[in-house]
Amino acid sequence: MSFNLKAYNTFGLDVEATYGFVINDFVMFDMAFKKIKESGLPFIVLGEGSDVLFTDDFNGVVLINRLLGYEFSEDANYHFVKIQAGERFDNVIRTCIKRGIYGLENLAFIPGTAGAAPVQNIGAYGASFSDFCRYVEVLDLNNNKLARIKASDCEFGYRTSIFKKKENIGRYIITAVELKIPKEWKPNLNYASLAELQGTTAEQIYEHVVNVRKSKLPDPKVIGNAGSFFKNPTVNISTYEELKAEYDTVPGYFTEGDDNVKLAAGWLIEKAGCKGLRLGNAGTYDKQSLIVVNHGEATPDEVVNVARFVRSEVHKKFGIELVPEVRIFGRNGECVL
Ligand SMILES: Cc1cc2nc3c(=O)[nH]c(=O)nc-3n(C[C@H](O)[C@H](O)[C@H](O)COP(=O)(O)OP(=O)(O)OC[C@H]3O[C@@H](n4cnc5c(N)ncnc54)[C@H](O)[C@@H]3O)c2cc1C
Structure with missing residues (x-):
């Protein structure tokens, strides 16, 4: 079989x-x-x-x-939307907007299902899944029972959650998520490229994000890819300052209440000479070097070679180790690059 x-x-x-x-x-x-x-x-x-x-x-x-379905409820201040895990997350956003439930629009057009959204705590344009999560419903294979894990117990972080922890791999199957969305809508325009959208509606923000994403990211139906291949690495301030002294354009984002600086992995890859790289049938995307692409009939080995080459070139140039954001599966299950 x-x-x-x-x-x-x-x-x-x-x-x-x-x-x-x-x-x-x-x-x-x-x-x-x-x-x-x-x-x-x-x-x-x-x-x-x-x-x-x-x-x-x-x-x-x-x-x-492919578990499908929605349940809507509300109280005086919030909309609650329970979504079965197999629904496309982007459809959830569009369904909510159609019903006058606003807030999710910054997360527009991220591929994938609602059930996977908590796993890496999807995020874009200054918003994350965790901003709206009330609980995650799971089938807990330790006791074969359905359970609800409150958002505060999901240990959400930058592209991470308890569902990625080694001890939980193979334990939880996410069957549904419930979102809690404030009825009082305030546009989230903190992300620099959205600042120009003051005074616009949630629909307009949704359309804007979709258009920007379409112009920057390869459509997987045309060029195979899994979005950002690596996470943005975090370094301490002194490493950041050393880098800044050498490359004054290095983009760094200070994380609140923290002495660390998040660097743009795409910038590091580009400066390491790997933007638009091609090795056989795989490579990095010419408009966004953080995306590893299948140009056609790439084999798994060709994709792996590109990812390893990029990681090694960045390490050689900056001494920074890139960590994959993409989950990697080999013959016997999850493995490392
Ligand atoms: C073009 C492109 C752009 C992207 N942009 C973004 C972005 O802006 N922000 C972002 O955060 N991500 C982005 N991604 C990554 C991806 O869209 C998200 O990680 C998404 O949540 C993956 O959903 P999926 O259903 O495809 O999950 P899969 O790829 O099928 O699975 C991902 C992981 O979750 C686990 N998983 C999936 N479903 C369940 C379940 N029901 N229960 C338990 N575990 C489960 C899988 O075992 C796997 O380990 C992008 C990807 C592409 C291709």
Whole structure:
């Protein structure tokens, strides 16, 4: 048996899993778990596969989460939106805007499902999933029961949460999330490139973000990719000042209440000479070097080579180690680059 994953990873890599199940309801979960039990193989849950790199065929079971549905409720001050994990997060934003629920617009057009949004605490344009999360509903495989994990217990951080912790890998399957969105809408225009949008509506901010993203990021349907391949690294102030003395254009973002500075990984990659790099059928995107791309029929090895080369060139030039944001899966499960 095999289950082709080409349509289920936005890198568009032609890899296979031993078994795959598209989960539309809890009956399918039962079937998938029967197979996992009888085969003794590891499993992975996927949404749209827009944050994963398969370096090989996966000797295991893939569960494609397609649980769909919404529930809306409210109190005097908040809208509450419960979303099944397989809904596309961008559809959630558009559905909310249509119903007059505003606030999520800065997160427009990020690929992927609602169920994956808490995993790396998706974020863009000065907003993060955690700004709106009330709780995450999970199937806890330690006791096979559904549970709610309050946002305050999710340990959300920059592209991280408890769902990425080593001890929780394979423990939680996210089945739904509930958002808590203030009824009193204030546009979030703190991000520099949104400042010009003073006085606009949530719809206009949504459209603006979509247009900017379309102009900057490759469409995975045309050029395979998984968005930012690496996280923006954090360095201490003295390292930042040394860099600044040598390169006065180095972009650094001070994080509040912290002595660290976040650097733009894309800038480091560009200055290390890797913007628009091409090695075989893989490379970095010419408009945004932080994105590793599949130019056509790239193999997993070609994508891995590009990512390793970029990481090594940045290390050689700046002494900074880039860490992948993308989750990497090899033959037996999650692995490192
Ligand atoms: C063009 C492009 C632009 C992007 N821009 C951004 C951006 O601006 N900001 C940002 O934060 N991200 C961005 N991303 C990354 C990606 O969109 C997000 O990480 C998204 O949340 C991934 O969703 P997914 O459904 O595709 O998850 P997948 O890639 O399918 O899975 C990602 C991880 O979550 C786990 N997972 C998925 N679903 C579940 C579940 N139900 N239960 C438990 N674990 C689960 C998987 O096992 C895997 O480890 C971008 C990606 C692309 C391709």
